[in-house]
Amino acid sequence: MTEDPLADASDGSELDGSWFDESEWMAFDDAEYSDEPDGAGAPQPVLAVVGRPNVGKSTLVNRLLGRREAVVQDTPGVTRDRVAYDALWSGRRFTVVDTGGWEPDAKGMQASITAQAERAMSAADVVLLVVDVQVGATEAEEAVAKVLRRSKRPVLLAANKVDDQRTLAEAAALWSLGLGEPQPVSATHGRGSGDLLDKVLEAFPTTPREEFAATGGPRRVALLGKPNVGKSSLLNRLVGEQRAVVDEAAGTTVDPVDSLVELDGEVWRFVDTAGLRKRVKTAQGTEYYASLRTKAAIEAAEVAIVLVDASEPLSEQDLRVISMVIEAGRALVIAYNKWDLVDDERRQKLNKEIDRQLVRARWAERVNISAETGRAVAKLAPSLRAALDSWDQRVSTGKINSWISDVVAAHPPPVRGGKQPKIMFATQAHPRPPTLVLFTTGFLEAGYRRFLERKFRETFGFVGSPVRISVRVRERKDPKSSRR
Missing domain, CATH: 3.40.50.300 (P-loop containing nucleotide triphosphate hydrolases)
Structure with missing residues (x-):
């Protein structure tokens, strides 16, 4: 009788990939998921x-x-x-x-x-x-x-x-x-x-009036948030000119506005977007198209800055915008704007709101700023770089399998249907966003996947970037078929 290759991993403490075709996980790699920044070609008129x-x-x-x-x-x-x-x-x-x-x-x-x-x-x-x-x-x-x-x-x-x-x-x-x-x-x-x-x-002239050096293209940053939270004010502060129209009336910005911004010695491409009031399905007229363009701006960006009004309680709309960024798989920086209006009592309430409502985004980079006064705006660049470094990060398959072996030995997956699933092999399929693929003998509960994500971050970092975990269940092979 042919030996069952799954029998070797008795308690999950030792991973055995002998049953596994390496070409299957290699197929997940670079080509399909490459997302290099747009290269800057010749200057455009x-x-x-x-x-x-x-x-x-x-x-x-x-x-x-x-x-x-x-x-x-x-x-x-x-x-x-x-x-x-x-x-x-x-x-x-x-x-x-x-x-x-x-x-x-x-x-x-x-x-x-x-x-x-x-x-x-x-x-x-x-x-x-x-x-x-x-x-x-x-x-x-x-x-x-x-x-x-x-x-x-x-x-x-x-x-x-x-x-x-x-x-x-x-x-x-x-x-x-x-x-x-x-x-x-x-x-x-x-x-x-x-x-x-x-x-x-x-x-058009032979040579455009303004030229920008082609160095691989600036990193793309989407500026997001609900209406009147200060997105255009922040963009104008960063640019150093009245780049976007600012008015007390909410919803002044309709189209995404692109700006090249030099921040901390590096050029970034910022996109100021319309404030999102409603879900795309319920929005009408201008709001509908503005919502579509904001969603497209997130997809085109590499990292998003979500502005939150720190002087007011976190709203459902704040959480919805953050969820859009996470679901799009983009790096995330949460900027708490209007910090100059926050007193000690509000800070305590805000900390409780963050712990209670931002469970999905505890890994996000956080900066307390004031677009109006310019307070701590310079701290955005280090946060953006840290988030993008995590978003670009790739961990070798050897390190991942060594890590998963230790984690599973200490905390095996919960039993499901009378059987305990075993994790046979793990690899990071691709960065941007970092995606961990687990090849198992059975389904892994959502709670256990969240536990693995937390442990993965504790070991390898990934601050400021979402981490996706994909489970691929391998059916047990029929020993009779292996003799044919």
């Missing part, structure tokens, strides 16, 4: 899309990109920050920057939105002014055109909403703006968008 509110800028941006990226709604003023997207046309890559509505003599939040558009124009290689031909050139367009004529960069004029022959004739009236030939286009139907893109490529 920048196209800034500007115009007054509700002329169809974001719709036209989506048409130029060939995909739905910018948030679009009938309500004027949906886009508030300047938001950059990668575009490709005729084999050439460039960046499209969508902006909020540009209005002269604006006040309040609209003044901040206008300032963002002006910054986009000053940094762009080509400016595209979008005008609604069904309304014609207004005083706002004339004011913008006056500014653009004085600028030292190419300007294109897009006559939008040219849906038929009648409106095509109305586009000719825009010659009065003094910006050259109006390019008739229908952002909704796509009419003339290809010709417009050809004109954009012709207008």
Whole structure:
């Protein structure tokens, strides 16, 4: 009779992989799970899309990109920050920057939105002014055109909403703006968008105005949290300028806003996202698309900073955002903002809330900051590096099996169905996030898997990174089949 290979591991204290085909666990390795940062290629020219509110800028941006990226709604003023997207046309890559509505003599939040558009124009290689031909050139367009004529960069004029022959004739009236030939286009139907893109490529200079060194690409950081928790204020503090629109009204940010930030001698790519109010399934209109883009920003990031208002009790929404990061498998830093408003009594309550409600994220890096005053903001960089080091970490199979042997000998898996499962082999399938695969003779209870994760962290660290444990049950082989 052929000897049963499972019989050797009598109590789980000795792991035996003799029954195991090594190629099975090797298949989990690098190729399928590689997630290297995007390499920076040649510098890309920048196209800034500007115009007054509700002329169809974001719709036209989506048409130029060939995909739905910018948030679009009938309500004027949906886009508030300047938001950059990668575009490709005729084999050439460039960046499209969508902006909020540009209005002269604006006040309040609209003044901040206008300032963002002006910054986009000053940094762009080509400016595209979008005008609604069904309304014609207004005083706002004339004011913008006056500014653009004085600028030292190419300007294109897009006559939008040219849906038929009648409106095509109305586009000719825009010659009065003094910006050259109006390019008739229908952002909704796509009419003339290809010709417009050809004109954009012709207008681009040989060398972009701004260049960034290609060093493998900055690490990608998603800035998350519920509305009005201070995400945009923190981004502006890090950048050192009014990069994102900040207002007392909750929900000012709608689109994710990308910014290159130099922090502690290293360049990072920060993405400020919309505050999440509701689940994606129950959100409507702008909130729905903002939720989708926030989720996409998490997927595209390597590490997330979740801002929590330390002066208020932890909310269900705070926990939901943290859960989204964990489920996406991204490294995590929790930043307790508005720490300057926290007194001793609130600190004691917060510690109890953390112990009780953040059980799933006890491993996360934590920093107490104030975006308003700049308190301890410099501590974010070391926390980000520590979290990413754990996220990138890989432990050798030999060390893992030595560790699991000791753990199982001291604390065997609980009996299930009258039989005690045995862990025969273990390996880290891949980093980003670190994933531990256990090959066993039976199912392991969720409580025991959590115990193994805790022991794994105690031995190997992984502070700031989620750790996933996958169990693969190997059915016992039939001895008769092995003789065939």
